Amino acid sequence: MSDSAVRVRYGPSPTGEPHIGNIRTALFDWLLARRHGGQFIVRIEDTDQARRVEGAEEGILEALRWLGLDWDEGPDIGGPHAPYRQSERLPLYREAAERLVAAGKAYRCFCSPDRLDAVRKAQQQQKLAPGYDRHCRNLTPEQVDAAAADGPGVVRFAMPREGTTVVEDALRGAVEFRNELLDDHVLLKRDGFPTYHLASVVDDREMRISHVIRGEEWLPSAPRHVAQYEALGWAPPIWVHVPIIRGADKGKLSKRHGATSVRAYAEQGFLPEALLNFMALLGWSKDESTTIMSRAEMVEAFSIEGLGLASAMFDLERLSEMNARYIRALSPANFLERGRPWLEAAVGREVDLGRLLPLAPSIQERVKLLPELVDYADFFYAEGALEYSNEELMGRGYRGKPWAALEALEAALRLLRGLEGWDAAGLEAGLRGLAEERGEKPGALFTPVRVAVTGKRIAPPLFETLEVLGREATVGRLNAAAERLARPDD
RNA sequence: GGCCCCAUCGUCUAGAGGCCUAGGACGCCAGCCUUUCAAGCUGGUAGCACGGGUUCGAAUCCCGUUGGGGCCA
Numbered sequence: 001m002s003d004s005a006v007r008v009r010y011g012p013s014p015t016g017e018p019h020i021g022n023i024r025t026a027l028f029d030w031l032l033a034r035r036h037g038g039q040f041i042v043r044i045e046d047t048d049q050a051r052r053v054e055g056a057e058e059g060i061l062e063a064l065r066w067l068g069l070d071w072d073e074g075p076d077i078g079g080p081h082a083p084y085r086q087s088e089r090l091p092l093y094r095e096a097a098e099r100l101v102a103a104g105k106a107y108r109c110f111c112s113p114d115r116l117d118a119v120r121k122a123q124q125q126q127k128l129a130p131g132y133d134r135h136c137r138n139l140t141p142e143q144v145d146a147a148a149a150d151g152p153g154v155v156r157f158a159m160p161r162e163g164t165t166v167v168e169d170a171l172r173g174a175v176e177f178r179n180e181l182l183d184d185h186v187l188l189k190r191d192g193f194p195t196y197h198l199a200s201v202v203d204d205r206e207m208r209i210s211h212v213i214r215g216e217e218w219l220p221s222a223p224r225h226v227a228q229y230e231a232l233g234w235a236p237p238i239w240v241h242v243p244i245i246r247g248a249d250k251g252k253l254s255k256r257h258g259a260t261s262v263r264a265y266a267e268q269g270f271l272p273e274a275l276l277n278f279m280a281l282l283g284w285s286k287d288e289s290t291t292i293m294s295r296a297e298m299v300e301a302f303s304i305e306g307l308g309l310a311s312a313m314f315d316l317e318r319l320s321e322m323n324a325r326y327i328r329a330l331s332p333a334n335f336l337e338r339g340r341p342w343l344e345a346a347v348g349r350e351v352d353l354g355r356l357l358p359l360a361p362s363i364q365e366r367v368k369l370l371p372e373l374v375d376y377a378d379f380f381y382a383e384g385a386l387e388y389s390n391e392e393l394m395g396r397g398y399r400g401k402p403w404a405a406l407e408a409l410e411a412a413l414r415l416l417r418g419l420e421g422w423d424a425a426g427l428e429a430g431l432r433g434l435a436e437e438r439g440e441k442p443g444a445l446f447t448p449v450r451v452a453v454t455g456k457r458i459a460p461p462l463f464e465t466l467e468v469l470g471r472e473a474t475v476g477r478l479n480a481a482a483e484r485l486a487r488p489d490d
Numbered sequence: 491g492g493c494c495c496c497a498u499c500g501u502c503u504a505g506a507g508g509c510c511u512a513g514g515a516c517g518c519c520a521g522c523c524u525u526u527c528a529a530g531c532u533g534g535u536a537g538c539a540c541g542g543g544u545u546c547g548a549a550u551c552c553c554g555u556u557g558g559g560g561c562c563a
Binding site: 292 | 491492493494495496497500501502503504505513514515516517524525526527528529530558559560561562563
């Protein structure tokens with residue numbers, strides 16, 4: 001197979017937000033395409049009219065864009081095999097179904113839902129494998145005409161009754177299925193829309209798809225697809241059924257495991273690079289030691305052979321850790337810019353990020369998720385009094401001794417008011433000197449200052465914080481703290 | 491229940507018969523560093539599901555068991 005023949009597709013259904021498990025197959029599609037200089041195609045599989053959700057298609061494309069998975073052909077940009085929405089390709093499916101019917105490889109079925117129900121119940125009672133009983137498979141042309149007068153019915157595929165169908169899976173080799181265990185599945189529904197089975201096969205063929213990468217949950221229906229390729233006289237694509245992603249309870253990852261949509265992760269402050277890197281490592285690995293990889297490195301190293309067979313568990317802890325590493329690797333300016341939406345939402349107005357720049361690196365190494373920037377920076381933009389208790393203010397060093405804390409704050413105040421210059425180094429030298437002079441541990445003195453100035457016990461490094469805050473605001477906040485201490489606690 | 495897939499530290503994985511006394515990463519534990527919190531550094535903890543084969547030799551191959559998962563209902 002030549003590289004240029006690699007054509008892969010991502011076929012999401014517009015039924016909601018794109019799911020992590022689902023989008024990971026898109027990532028593998030994309031990686032394979034880019035690795036071999038092939039094409040990555042987005043095809044909207046909207047044949048289930050009932051489950052269609054307004055706006056879902058745009059959400060899917062947006063998720064792909066956010067992750068940086070660009071496509072070469074798709075519903076929005078078209079391409080040589082347009083249209084890329086299955087609902088707009090109905091004639092193709094009908095034609096294929098008719099061809100199969102004409103060849104005796106498929107047939108029209110007029111069984112009512114009630115009858116199907118009854119058949120299923122009877123099978124259950126007799127502990128037989130459930131499935132369509134092929135009632136309409138051998139209708140005479142006269143019978144078909146008569147039945148068709150009452151409605152079009154459905155078209156079913158006439159599965160071979162004997163022998164086996166082999167699915168040649170690129171990861172597991174030959175997987176055999178006994179044909180007698182496969183019932184005659186529906187190809188064309190009563191409403192004239194195709195089922196997944198028909199539409200995906202027809203489209204994959206028409207779009208010249210070389211590799212079908214999809215979740216393992218499709219393996220049981222793969223023999224149906226193989227049989228259809230045979231019946232239509234087409235060569236099947238290379239099948240790649242990738243392991244499912246599981247939640248913490250080992251079951252298939254789904255909504256009940258919490259956030260699963262790409263959008264939800266974006267909103268929680270995960271970086272697309274981190275999510276991408278994390279997803280790639282769920283079921284694939286570059287070598288024995290690499291865990292952090294750029295998109296380009298992933299593309300260069302990707303191969304189907306590198307995919308594993310065991311399903312992997314989605315570990316949020318790992319994703320968070322990876323996100324933290326990616327955040328630390330960001331340039332300070334870029335980091336602030338990415339955190340801006342959360343900071344501005346918290347502060348309630350537009351914010352000048354420039355002044356935070358000197359502090360950004362030390363915030364970056366304290367943050368796992370973008371919104372945590374708020375905890376380390378909102379006090380710079382606070383206008384009124386900060387919220388904290390006297391207990392927090394005193395810290396461990398002056399616990400239960402407000403007078404001592406007050407004294408310390410006043411000493412700090414005197415020092416800072418008269419300090420020459422206002423930079424982190426000078427502030428550190430001054431405050432350290434003061435602690436030494438007073439014969440106490442630096443930490444004891446620094447805590448009241450930190451809380452007074454930030455309103456929190458956990459904050460960015462103190463001296464840089466003071467530098468950024470400026471003398472006026474610092475002195476103001478220390479004064480406010482001293483006044484609080486002078487009053488009895490309430 | 492039937493069919494199918496899978497099985498290495500808690501988690502993600504490396505390993506394609508001797509390089510394995512099973513490697514890396516996350517987590518966890520301990521220590522160092524330290525103005526809070528982090529980050530960083532050092533060390534440690536922990537695994538080839540089980541039983542049979544095949545072979546001079548098996549985490550690696552075969553069979554079975556067990557376990558987990560998926561699909562159909």
